Amino acid sequence: MFRKVLVANRGEIAVRVIRACQELGVQTVAVYSEADRKALHVRYADEAYCIGPPPPNDSYLRIDKLIDVAIRSGADAVHPGYGFLAENATFARAVAEAGLTFVGPAPEAIALMGDKVAARETAMRAGVPVVPGTPRSLSDEELIAAAEEIGYPIMVKAAAGGGGKGMRVVRDPADLPAALQAARREAKGAFGDDRIYLEKLIEGGRHIEIQVLADEYGNAIALGERECSIQRRHQKLLEEAPSPFVDEELRQRMSETALALVRAVDYTNAGTVEFLVDKDRHFYFLEMNTRLQVEHPVTEMVTGVDIVKEQLRIASGRRLRYRQEDIRLKGWAMEARITAEDPYNNFLPSTGTITLLQEPTGPGVRVESGVFEGFEVSLFYDPMIAKVIAWGETRGEALLRLRRALQEYRILGIKTNIPFHRRLLDNTNFIGGVYDTGFLENTPELLEGTTQRNAVPAAIAATLLMHQRRQKALVFVGGAGGRPSMWKIAARREALR
Ligand code: MV4
Numbered sequence: 001m002f003r004k005v006l007v008a009n010r011g012e013i014a015v016r017v018i019r020a021c022q023e024l025g026v027q028t029v030a031v032y033s034e035a036d037r038k039a040l041h042v043r044y045a046d047e048a049y050c051i052g053p054p055p056p057n058d059s060y061l062r063i064d065k066l067i068d069v070a071i072r073s074g075a076d077a078v079h080p081g082y083g084f085l086a087e088n089a090t091f092a093r094a095v096a097e098a099g100l101t102f103v104g105p106a107p108e109a110i111a112l113m114g115d116k117v118a119a120r121e122t123a124m125r126a127g128v129p130v131v132p133g134t135p136r137s138l139s140d141e142e143l144i145a146a147a148e149e150i151g152y153p154i155m156v157k158a159a160a161g162g163g164g165k166g167m168r169v170v171r172d173p174a175d176l177p178a179a180l181q182a183a184r185r186e187a188k189g190a191f192g193d194d195r196i197y198l199e200k201l202i203e204g205g206r207h208i209e210i211q212v213l214a215d216e217y218g219n220a221i222a223l224g225e226r227e228c229s230i231q232r233r234h235q236k237l238l239e240e241a242p243s244p245f246v247d248e249e250l251r252q253r254m255s256e257t258a259l260a261l262v263r264a265v266d267y268t269n270a271g272t273v274e275f276l277v278d279k280d281r282h283f284y285f286l287e288m289n290t291r292l293q294v295e296h297p298v299t300e301m302v303t304g305v306d307i308v309k310e311q312l313r314i315a316s317g318r319r320l321r322y323r324q325e326d327i328r329l330k331g332w333a334m335e336a337r338i339t340a341e342d343p344y345n346n347f348l349p350s351t352g353t354i355t356l357l358q359e360p361t362g363p364g365v366r367v368e369s370g371v372f373e374g375f376e377v378s379l380f381y382d383p384m385i386a387k388v389i390a391w392g393e394t395r396g397e398a399l400l401r402l403r404r405a406l407q408e409y410r411i412l413g414i415k416t417n418i419p420f421h422r423r424l425l426d427n428t429n430f431i432g433g434v435y436d437t438g439f440l441e442n443t444p445e446l447l448e449g450t451t452q453r454n455a456v457p458a459a460i461a462a463t464l465l466m467h468q469r470r471q472k473a474l475v476f477v478g479g480a481g482g483r484p485s486m487w488k489i490a491a492r493r494e495a496l497r
Pocket of ligand 1 (some may be wrong): 131162163164165199201205207229274276286367437438468
């Protein structure tokens with residue numbers, strides 16, 4: 001096992017990786033930008049190095065700085081987390097060239113799956129069902145001819161895209177030429193690669209992904225599926241494991257298919273094979289993510305496998321601790337991504353100091369958070385600040401626990417999407433597990449603008465509470481339960497004005 005690991009990330013995932021290292025007796029090196037000087041991952045790591053000003057391009061994306069700190073600190077390995085450089089083959093190569101171990105797959109696998117056309121071709125060769133479409137990227141003339149074969153509606157995709165970037169739907173053949181040009185222009189601008197390809201649009205599908213783990217000795221296993229269809233503009237908001245749509249037979253077929261792709265590319269470490277599943281239960285390969293995913297905890301909760309520890313074990317040359325027959329799904333897990341965004345103002349990012357933070361806990365509740373009271377939420381980074389995961393024996397219990405947890409969660413000083421999640425958990429279609437990738441689009445009442453209730457009293461209470469704490473005066477406002485109530489403090493203070 002490694003002696004020391006550099007975690008090339010920030011926020012909740014950096015904390016998550018540091019925790020796994022600590023449980024394995026591995027020393028940890030954190031890196032931070034000037035905006036993250038007081039961040040939780042800096043506090044929890046054994047060592048921490050400033051790598052520059054807040055903008056990611058000057059800090060968390062600077063391969064040279066990360067490699068320099070890895071060498072100076074004497075780290076043996078680098079864990080990239082997710083986002084930033086987690087799927088950057090150049091970074092993975094640079095880590096290896098510096099004589100360290102990259103905790104993830106080989107650079108070749110990262111590059112292959114990062115090219116969505118090459119990934120599709122590889123999947124086809126491995127016998128993995130792909131959405132009917134063009135076999136490779138073609139010229140506009142060839143694409144227009146191919147579209148007639150595929151049949152409309154069509155999804156135009158960028159080879160260097162992924163995660164929904166550079167995708168566009170075309171329903172009318174007359175719109176295709178312009179759509180191809182726009183897609184190429186966008187792809188060239190965003191990825192420096194204007195190759196595009198076509199697929200038949202699968203409508204009303206569900207985004208269901210299979211978690212895989214593979215060691216360097218040919219042992220590859222699937223850890224069940226995750227349902228990730230609750231997305232807004234290709235940002236996942238809530239995920240669950242298992243999927244309410246998948247039965248044991250479909251799970252087996254999707255898992256075997258995912259493992260066929262894993263074996264075809266000699267994949268090692270943790271990965272996720274994404275599928276689109278249509279209402280007739282046909283599934284099609286979408287993409288393969290060559291990193292640890294945000295939503296990995298729901299799989300951990302139902303399988304009992306610590307995926308981050310297995311990543312570190314595999315990268316250090318150990319064998320997987322599990323065989324496929326050891327994997328049993330127990331219960332149900334549901335994760336809500338907590339973001340500093342205003343769900344009543346088009347999910348506009350919210351910044352500011354967290355003046356009050358009370359995290360939920362209790363039976364079956366897990367919080368993965370990168371923030372604390374007094375933390376300054378900025379616009380420099382992704383708005384996701386934490387995840388709440390609830391486990392239950394049944395989907396109903398997991399849902400009720402998640403609802404309870406979100407009622408307990410108090411975050412003041414910034415706006416969060418918690419009110420959105422609470423409305424989602426009250427939606428009858430969601431409660432019934434009846435939803436697909438179009439769910440949010442088809443349920444506008446979950447997103448429509450309303451003023452945030454109790455926004456003003458909450459702000460008063462938070463300010464007073466902070467003021468109160470500074471004064472260290474104990475103002476006890478006996479409530480029925482004898483507990484000081486924020487509202488009573490606010491009311492009393494108002495009365496004293
Ligand atoms: C599709 C699709 C329907 N038909 N491809 C989204 C991101 C990437 N993982 C691939 N994605 C999709 N590809 C075809 N041919 C539907 C999705 C999709 C999606 C599309 C629009 C809005 C939300 C979505 C959520 C998950 C998947």
